[in-house]
């Protein structure tokens with residue numbers, strides 16, 4: 001098909017040209033004497049993106065799932081009781097992993113479209129005077145449903161109960177895109193991956209851990225090898241890795257972190273809010289709704305758009321791909337066919353978002369939705385033009 005394929009899935013996201021070029025280098029010796037010149041400052045830059053000043057960062061040649069596993073294996077013991085909640089495919093998968101690894105999971109079931117049930121967490125933590133829970137887990141941004149949860153609220157619940165449990169957060173589709181502050185929120189393990197806010201191809205599991213998590217590592221009881229922090233630390237301290245690192249991805253990460261820090265995290269969060277609001281304006285104008293059940297849970301990185309019952313969202317996605325060379329995100333598991341997703345995170349601007357919205361609109365019309373052409377995209381444009389001077393002033 002002529003023209004570019006437009007990528008609006010919530011990861012992998014679009015890779016900036018500068019980052020792509022930085023990765024286009026010959027193979028390198030990862031044991032060369034000057035290799036630490038790349039890696040040592042890189043660890044510091046990545047920690048800045050997480051806002052982590054008390055601990056350290058691990059970079060695995062894996063994906064976000066590997067960083068999930070690393071967080072568990074390196075801080076907890078088999079049989080430890082942990083508090084989790086399930087409200088989408090990714091919170092489901094982390095809970096499933098925790099159970100499969102042998103943790104005793106107290107799992108709160110929520111409707112898909114809701115977020116972390118902070119009040120229920122608060123009650124359970126308060127009641128747990130014997131401090132049986134060793135960790136509390138929270139999926140910051142549930143990518144399957146487009147729901148962002150209140151991580152500071154979870155921290156406050158822990159503090160209010162005077163509870164010492166570790167706070168484990170999945171920030172795979174939030175960190176580097178929407179507000180996240182590891183230090184301020186007392187997050188002990190913050191999990192991410194390379195292919196979303198970090199604007200890289202998939203292939204890195206990124207884990208940022210607090211000083212408290214490093215302490216917990218001393219008593220961790222899981223067998224571990226590939227993800228063992230001790231091996232990483234022994235090598236990383238000298239700028240090396242215990243096995244072959246994904247050097248090209250590290251080169252790309254170096255540039256993408258520079259870009260994130262140069263734009264400024266607050267500016268990035270504001271940009272994502274502006275772009276996401278543009279999408280939500282269209283959804284409202286179409287007479288549809290997003291999956292997030294309450295505005296407090298609206299995600300600024302991904303919108304899951306619920307289609308009317310008589311329609312199958314997969315037809316919209318197929319039409320967008322086949323007719324308009326555009327990738328929209330599919331519904332996962334329970335919401336398969338019921339939602340299509342627009343990923344509006346990472347290297348993204350207004351022109352790209354208007355493309356996503358207009359293709360979604362054209363595709364819905366093509367497959368029989370009763371939508372007047374121009375309604376959704378008109379609302380998006382109106383939002384961007386109404387708020388343009390504001391963002392120009394900011395720039």
Ligand code: PLP
Nearest residue numbers: 063064065090141143172173193
């Ligand atoms: N957590 C969330 C919120 C995700 O969106 C994803 C992937 O999309 C994952 C975890 C798993 O990450 P990966 O696919 O990189 O293993």
